[in-house]
Amino acid sequence: MALVAGEAGIGKSSLVRAFAAARRGLWLGACDPLVTPRPLGPWHDIARQAGGALAEALAAHEPPLDALLDALERPGPPRVVVLEDLHWADAASLDLLILLARRIERLRALLVLTYRDDEAPGHPLHATLAALPRDAVRRVLLPPLSRECVAEQAARSGRDPAAVYDLTGGNPLLVTEALNEEPAGAVHHLILTRLERLQAPARDLAELAAVMQRLDVAGDGPEPALVDRCVAAGVLVAAGDGAGFRHELLRRAVEDALPPGRRRALHLRAVRRLEARPAVDPARLAHHARLSQDEELLRRYSLSAAESAAAQGAHREAAAHYRALVDLGAGAEVLEAYAFQAYLAGLSAEAVDARRRAAEQRRAAGDWERAGANERWLSRLAWWSGDTALARRAVAAAVETLGQGPPGRELAMALSTRAQLHMLAHEVEPAVEWGTRAAELAERLGDGETAVHAAINVTTARLVRGDPDASGELVRLHERAAAAGLVDHAARALVNRACTELWIGDDLAATLAAIAAALAYADRHDLDGYRQYLLGVRAAVRVEAGDWAGALADADESLAYPARGGVGPLPAYVARGRVQSARGEPEAEATLDLALREALATEELQRIGPVAIVRAEHWLYLGEPGRAAAEARRGLELAVSVGHRRYTRELAFRLSRATGAPSDVDWRAAAEGFGRGGRLLARVHALALGDAAAAGAALAALDALGARQAAGWLRADLRRRGVRGVPRGPRPATAANAAGLTGRQAEVLRLLADGCSNAEIAAALTLSEKTVQHHVSAILAKLSAASRTQAAATARRLGLV
Structure with missing residues (x-):
């Protein structure tokens, strides 16, 4: 993959045209500067040139990945695929690019991507570029012409x-x-x-x-x-x-x-x-039509564009087109379609009001069944938005509304949604009870969709309770839902399995495999809400496993999505805050305050527990054991009340560290068990309780991660305990290059972060501009940065400048 980057007018298209002029069989796709981008626009361009199965898949609104892979795996000369102006691409096109990039090394193809590297930090292209496989990418950064x-x-x-x-x-x-x-x-x-x-x-x-x-x-x-x-x-x-x-x-x-x-x-x-x-x-x-401000044309073509985008799985673009209609005062049917596409795109917060208005319109028209259905959907959207109290009120209202008529499909789904909320709150028995009621009603009605929805809730509750067969059953329910075209339910089965494995298990490799399966499905079906959440969950797992570079890349990608509050971005905040705290970065407290606010609104242990653990660690590192104890107690009370053994154990351990109470942890056995499961940080905490040799191993692990603040606290704690021979910390030069930069690259990075051009860096360090450009490319790769601006921001966050 060749990434051709630079500002507008720098010559990206000219370079690509010159490269393409001597090559036959090139496929070219372009992105256009539309208010709402064409769904899969550049890939439609390529399909017209490629023909065959790829053109058929896109024409039928089917996922085009398999057809595209087949086209690029054929024997013969390597295929050159050019995607121009990716800064204007739609979300579905970027998702397809990521899927293709992850398989690029087996393909007979070169992907040439052009984009402007001066887009705003929150632009979705940054998350896409961060997700590309480093080993398969070469960056071609085009500088301005020299004065000469x-x-x-x-x-x-x-x-x-x-x-x-x-x-x-x-x-x-x-x-x-x-x-x-x-x-x-x-x-x-x-x-x-x-x-x-x-x-x-x-x-x-x-x-x-x-x-x-x-x-x-x-x-x-x-x-x-x-x-x-x-x-x-x-x-x-x-x-x-x-x-x-x-x-x-x-x-x-x-x-x-x-x-x-x-x-x-x-x-x-x-x-x-x-x-x-x-x-x-x-x-x-x-x-x-939108820019002409002709309302009649806007209504006509926004609706057709929304329906077309939805059919292609471009949920974010579909929501944008429906949003234009909502702004004109749409009826209940459009409000419902908009809310559903926004939900699939991970934009639940903005769909809450649409569902509320749709429910009011249906109720005013005397359509109690659809009013109740909207209240049930309001519950789901409120939960994703982080407002569990509203979610519980809305589903209770839905059950009451739908109970006014004969038992039907919508009542069964409302009962199942109530089971879902109990399951998410770790209230196992009510989850099984309500889910069983929903499943029985769905079976009587012949409603396969609700039956699957309820079965996923009940089976997840069984997995939380420790049923060894429940994990495999969730996979079978996923396959059943996927075969029926129930994309949302199929995704939820895999997401529930992955996240519950994280809550109850100690084998991080198995958890990562479950997350990978769920992410792959969410990728294929453009489910941004699930994808944002899963990236954050994987970031948290990678922090625990000691892969902090991978964790921060996942967290950055998760937080590049539009949703900034609610359940979706919360795991990414926790993962980022934990690394920031351990490394002593000044942004840690603000990140963890944001995580706490979002977690408390959910009223759920699976959100509050991880935040309480990380915040207790944070205040312990800062030498404030009283505040650390308060954070641990906050989560511990909830963990005990719902009977969650894992969080009870972890929060009780942190409370003992904060209060100085004796710990009954067998540090040798714990360290050995955590090591087998790949839980590096848990192993470090266990080793820190041991003798000088064990504590030295814990310090070495923290130093290797660049966890200066965590290591500093542990050194001070060991000295207070009278442990002799505590190893000194790494030299400043070593710590400054924790990202793997050479000494010369560190010098280039400092000047780059000061805003110097390649020419100015070359003059300051007595190097050629070409050498500086090579150093800059290496720095971008090592910091997983898509641009100089992003590299400078990352360097400041890591304390490298």
Whole structure:
């Protein structure tokens, strides 16, 4: 995989075109700057070129991964696949890219990806780039032209080299445009000056091209001649049967200069123009309809775009299209569709109000069954949003509402949802009772979906209780749900299995395997809510296992999703906060305060327990045992009340460490058991109770992780206990390079974090720019960073600068 990155106008597309010119069989997919991106847009482009099973799968709205893999595994010359402008890609396209990337080493293919590396830190592309396999990736970072190059070009045009460089910053596109224009001025004025020189009909066509991104022209009318005038004037460039702007920067300059009324009128013309064509992607029509501010067109095309996106599994894009309709005052049916797509996209918090409004509309219309169904869905969404109190009230209301009529499917599902809430709160007996009632009603009604939903709840409760057969039964329920097309239930079976294995088991390898299976299913079906949650859970497991680089990468990817509160991001906050605390990073307290707030709102031990453990550790490391004891007691009381042995044991241990009470832990046996299960941190805590040799092993493990604050506390504790021969900590230089950087790379990183360019770094360290670029690429790879800005932020977080 080749990642071609740089700012707009830096030459990414030019480089790719030059590379592709000498190669046959290249597939090219492009992302477009639409308000809501086309679902799987670049992959549809590639399918039109590839044909065969890939085109058939996308046309049928089936998952295209298998067909794409088959196409790229065929014998013959390696295939080159280019995806341009990934910063405009939809979520489904990025998810498919991750799935393909994880299999790239077995494929006869090169993936070339172009993107802008100056996007905002929260942009979803960053999470995608962080998830790509490092060993298969080569980064091609395109720097600006040097002063010498710009001076040479300016001299040929008789222009002032310093003025041209100051005007353009060495951006190749802007240099080209500046040198083609006579009077010097602001760069965005260059294209506008050329536009003004055109006569009205040609200028009108160029402005239409600006809002449509690309203008297709056919026939023998006046348009071909007008396009020729635009090309001759340097406003547009020819592209196939039409024309467009040489670069997005130039197109944006024209579009931004349009008066609001004129821009709306052009978008309306774009809709009418596209309506006359066959098989136009509804996302394009919805884009222009929204910007035309024509409500009738917006209602028509947003609905078709939403339904198309949902059919392709692009849930986030479907929710965005439905959201536009909700803003116009949609009815209950649209509110329900919007809420369901938002739920699947992991945007539960924004769907809560939609379900509440839909319930009110159904109740006002006298449709009690659908009103109750919306109340049941409100419960589910409230739980994902972290408001368990609302979830319990809503499901109770649903059972009451649906109980007014004859027992039906919606009542069975409401009973099962109540069982689900009991199961999630570790209330095993009520979960089994309500789940059994739901299953019996569903069986009488012949309702297979609710029967599976209830069985998952009951079986998960059995697994929590320690039933050895329940784990395998959840896998069978997953297969049953998947075969019936019940994607959400199939995913939940695997998620419940993975997370319950984490709560009750000590074998982290088995837990990671269960998480991997659940993640793979969520990936295939674009289930962002589950994916965000599972990435955080895996991050927490990796922290415990000692894989802190992997844990932080998972946490960053999880927290790159739009949901910032509720259940979804909570495990990632806990994992990140635990590493920050152990390493003594100043952000630790804020992260753990956020985790506590979200956990307490859930009222569930599986959220509150891990937060209490990490917060108790945090205050212990900071030398405040009273606050550590209070945190441990908070979780311990809840763990005891629901009878959870694992959390009771772990929180009682931390309480004893905070209060100085004698511990009955057999540290040798505990360390041996934790070692077999791969639980490095638990083993460290056990060894810390032992003799000098055991404590030395614990310190060595903490030092290797860069856990300076945790190791400092342990050293002080050992000295208080009178343990002799406590090893000293690592030298500062070693600690500073915990990320695996060489001494020279650490120097480059410090200058990079100060905002220095490659040329400035080269001058400061007496190196060539090419050598600096190699060092920067290595730094980005070692820090799992997608850009210089992200590398600087990571370096500050790790205390490397």
